[in-house]
Amino acid sequence: MGRIRLQDVAERAGVSIKTVSNVINGKGRATDETRDRVQKAVIDLQYRPNVAAQHLRQGRSGIVAVALPELTQPYFAELASEMVRAAKTRGLTVLLAQTDGSPEAERAASDGIDLPLMDGLVLSPLTLTADDLRHRLDPTPLVLLGEHVGDDSPFPHVAIDNRAAARDATAHLLSLGRRRVAAIGAKDPAGGVVPAETAELRFEGYRTALAAAGHPLRPELVASVGDFHRSDGAAAMHALLDLPEPPDAVFCFNDLLALGALRTLRDRGLRVPEDVVVVGIDDVEEGRYATPSLSTVAPDKRSIAETALELLLRHRTDPDAPPRHAVAEHHLVVRESTGGTPRP
Numbered sequence: 001m002g003r004i005r006l007q008d009v010a011e012r013a014g015v016s017i018k019t020v021s022n023v024i025n026g027k028g029r030a031t032d033e034t035r036d037r038v039q040k041a042v043i044d045l046q047y048r049p050n051v052a053a054q055h056l057r058q059g060r061s062g063i064v065a066v067a068l069p070e071l072t073q074p075y076f077a078e079l080a081s082e083m084v085r086a087a088k089t090r091g092l093t094v095l096l097a098q099t100d101g102s103p104e105a106e107r108a109a110s111d112g113i114d115l116p117l118m119d120g121l122v123l124s125p126l127t128l129t130a131d132d133l134r135h136r137l138d139p140t141p142l143v144l145l146g147e148h149v150g151d152d153s154p155f156p157h158v159a160i161d162n163r164a165a166a167r168d169a170t171a172h173l174l175s176l177g178r179r180r181v182a183a184i185g186a187k188d189p190a191g192g193v194v195p196a197e198t199a200e201l202r203f204e205g206y207r208t209a210l211a212a213a214g215h216p217l218r219p220e221l222v223a224s225v226g227d228f229h230r231s232d233g234a235a236a237m238h239a240l241l242d243l244p245e246p247p248d249a250v251f252c253f254n255d256l257l258a259l260g261a262l263r264t265l266r267d268r269g270l271r272v273p274e275d276v277v278v279v280g281i282d283d284v285e286e287g288r289y290a291t292p293s294l295s296t297v298a299p300d301k302r303s304i305a306e307t308a309l310e311l312l313l314r315h316r317t318d319p320d321a322p323p324r325h326a327v328a329e330h331h332l333v334v335r336e337s338t339g340g341t342p343r344p
Helices: 006-013 017-025 033-045 051-057 072-090 103-109 130-134 164-175 196-212 230-241 255-267 303-316
Strands: 063-068 093-098 120-123 143-147 157-160 181-189 222-225 249-250 277-281 295-299 327-328 328-333
Touching: 006 017, 006 033, 006 103, 063 103, 072 093, 072 255, 072 277, 072 303, 093 103, 103 120, 103 130, 120 303, 143 303, 157 196, 157 277, 157 303, 164 181, 164 196, 164 230, 164 249, 164 295, 164 328, 181 230, 222 230, 222 328, 230 249, 230 255, 249 255, 249 303, 303 327
Parallel strands: 063 093, 063 120, 120 143, 143 157, 157 327, 181 222, 181 249, 249 277, 277 295
Antiparallel strands: 295 328
């Protein structure tokens, strides 16, 4: 048998094609008896709607592109997963693109180059500015993630308060009575795919927490990195431990840096949390199952994905509406690396 059509379902149920369409799409009015007949016919015939044709009739593709810097980064991978889940509940399909923080790749994504017809684009830029994006070639609705293009952006924008997240992480370490609190994650000018604005905001939060507790900023305790990867955290931790007065606490600007730092501390024979306490940001799954489990600041990744898609669909419906800049919530998760319990 060929593809089952709407007409086949209508004939089996003994109703019109329009009635079948209304029942399937939840429109119009139908008696319970009619609705039951249609649903039974759909099941008996194993009818599957032609979603592509529906989208074409509605003037949409049903595809949303999500362009992120590094899909190998657990934070971005988990965020992409949340995007897929949020899109599915809205009847949309997600197309993922990786930009590697390249200006050319970010510009190509914003201009829709090598991408299919889509209903919108969610982009996390590391290089493009608000002016760059004002001159993009593709009129497809656009929502931005992260800090690089801030509140002066002409496009909707979703981020977390990185300054506050870093302040909360550092304040947690200070509340444990630690006095030599190091930071791993400052931007190395010669580094790779490190979001500079994120690093700067998290450094500001670290410095603010120190000042609030009456502690001076010690430059020797601030370690720069080329990337936010495990190896960078491990190398930075080695350098900090080689200081005449090494730290007794470490705030890492993301969880991967913290995981690298934990490895170095173990290799150097130091105990966590007894000798050194460690906290990160991102709440990636790997940190929950590390030994010891990693304390972290958890951004609401589900809220980021939901809000981004809501803003995207709103922008498509009303492109002249002023852009909304949303801030997702975050909270501190205390686990074994700062003396807490190993909870997921």
